Amino acid sequence: MSKSWQCPFCSHHAIIGTGNISSGNLSFDDGNKYGKLCLRLETITCPNPNCREFTIESELRELKKTHPSYVFGNTLSSWKLRPQSSAKPLPSYIPTAIKEDYEEACLILNLSPKASATLARRCLQGMVRDFWEVKPQNLAKEIESIKDEVEPDTWEAIDVVRKIGNIGAHMERDIDQIIEVDENEAGLLIGLIEMLIEEWYISRYNRQQRLENMKQLGQDKDIQRRMKVKPVTLE
Structure with missing residues (x-):
């Protein structure tokens, strides 16, 4: 089988x-x-x-x-x-704090989806601040500041992470109002974090590597051309 x-x-x-x-x-x-x-x-x-x-x-x-x-x-x-969770291995160039929040969100997903959603929210905030270099404010204002920088559907999904993560990050004014976050919902938030890591950090790194390779290729070819030029001897 x-x-x-x-x-x-x-x-x-x-x-x-x-x-x-x-x-x-x-x-x-x-x-x-x-x-x-x-x-x-x-x-x-x-x-x-x-x-x-x-x-x-x-x-x-x-x-x-x-x-x-x-x-x-x-x-x-x-x-x-x-491994103890479904966390994907992340490259070493991803900031440590972002990696830790992501891995912990995955680790606690089954045990406490609400806590996992809160960690996904914090991970998102760290990514927005680090990648887009926005001024630290509350997350709503930070997300608003990058609205023109990302695709509309991506921005809406990011705002969903903020709103659902708020359930665990901030107590409701009415303590009798209980809003649950189930495992599938928290898993969707983690999936978005993984997508943003791929689109923001990994794509940028790969692009930089390709450009560096092209730059190095140009330098190597210049050296080869200089080595093949024969000196002119004056009679």
């Missing part, structure tokens, strides 16, 4: 077969109030020869009695053990 898979360490896409995956089940009851359960563990090793990292995931599932054995029922809990 094989399945499509993307490595969380190197982003390599692969079809994983028996040579790269191992799994095991531990079934138990021991008189617990839920009945017979199964703890499943799965490891996958990346087939990319330049990576070879491995992942570990686990899930707790119900076991339903069928004759003559059991079948899997509902999944009660699941855990990412290695």
